[in-house]
Amino acid sequence: MLKELQTRLATAEFVDGRITASGNARIVKNNTQLAPGSALADELGEAVLKHLRNVHDFVGATLPQRVSRPMFSAYTQGMEYGLHVDSGVLQTRQGPIRSDIAMTIFLSPPESYEGGELQIEDIGLGNHRIKLAAGSAFAYPATSLHRVAPVTKGRRLACVLWIQSQIRDPGQRRILADLDAAANKLREHDPNSQELKLVLASYHNLLRLWADT
Numbered sequence: 552m553l554k555e556l557q558t559r560l561a562t563a564e565f566v567d568g569r570i571t572a573s574g575n576a577r578i579v580k581n582n583t584q585l586a587p588g589s590a591l592a593d594e595l596g597e598a599v600l601k602h603l604r605n606v607h608d609f610v611g612a613t614l615p616q617r618v619s620r621p622m623f624s625a626y627t628q629g630m631e632y633g634l635h636v637d638s639g640v641l642q643t644r645q646g647p648i649r650s651d652i653a654m655t656i657f658l659s660p661p662e663s664y665e666g667g668e669l670q671i672e673d674i675g676l677g678n679h680r681i682k683l684a685a686g687s688a689f690a691y692p693a694t695s696l697h698r699v700a701p702v703t704k705g706r707r708l709a710c711v712l713w714i715q716s717q718i719r720d721p722g723q724r725r726i727l728a729d730l731d732a733a734a735n736k737l738r739e740h741d742p743n744s745q746e747l748k749l750v751l752a753s754y755h756n757l758l759r760l761w762a763d764t
């Protein structure tokens with residue numbers, strides 16, 4: 552899947568990324584993107600979404616209710632995306648999506664470009680500089696101010712998308728993700744244990760209390 556994305560994106564045509572930014576984000580955005588709605592963006596976006604539906608950590612940590620069409624971006628030397636906050640509600644072809652969680656899937660090997668870190672400034676989470684292996688993803692609360700540092704060499708390809716979670720509150724999401732992880736560990740150990748049943752009961756009862764449907 553990663554190889555296929557890298558190969559298809561290597562020769563694809565990218566357009567000015569400002570077309571999908573509004574307000575302040577538009578002023579600080581300086582990158583290129585696959586034209587949203589183009590056949591290639593749709594095809595690759597669908598492939599990413601199909602893949603993500605089966606990634607247990609993604610589903611467990613984000614509890615997706617709606618996921619935006621992925622965007623594919625390329626930053627070459629001198630490009631960056633200055634400090635911004637993402638729109639709270641995205642208007643998409645599938646209707647409005649509340650952006651609870653933002654996610655970047657890194658598509659270029661980190662040694663193939665310089666700069667281009669995803670920098671997150673969050674009161675709760677603190678400051679982070681993220682640059683991951685190709686194929687690895689980082690999801691963070693879309694409430695955070697963040698930026699993509701200037702690329703000083705090479706080309707940074709990434710796929711970005713937003714998730715409306717069934718659980719709007721990040722603290723509640725965290726509790727459910729921890730219980731889910733605990734249930735998985737218990738299941739490995741003994742799928743019939745009383746402990747597993749109790750953790751699953753708490754997980755589902757909290758989900759029932761908190762979930763938007």
Ligand SMILES: O=C(O)CCC(=O)C(=O)O
Binds near residue numbers: 624632669697709
């Ligand atoms: O490319 C990234 O890592 C994040 C891009 C971003 O912040 C955005 O598209 O809003």
Ligand SMILES: [Fe+2]
Binds near residue numbers: 635636637653697
């Ligand atoms: Fe952003």
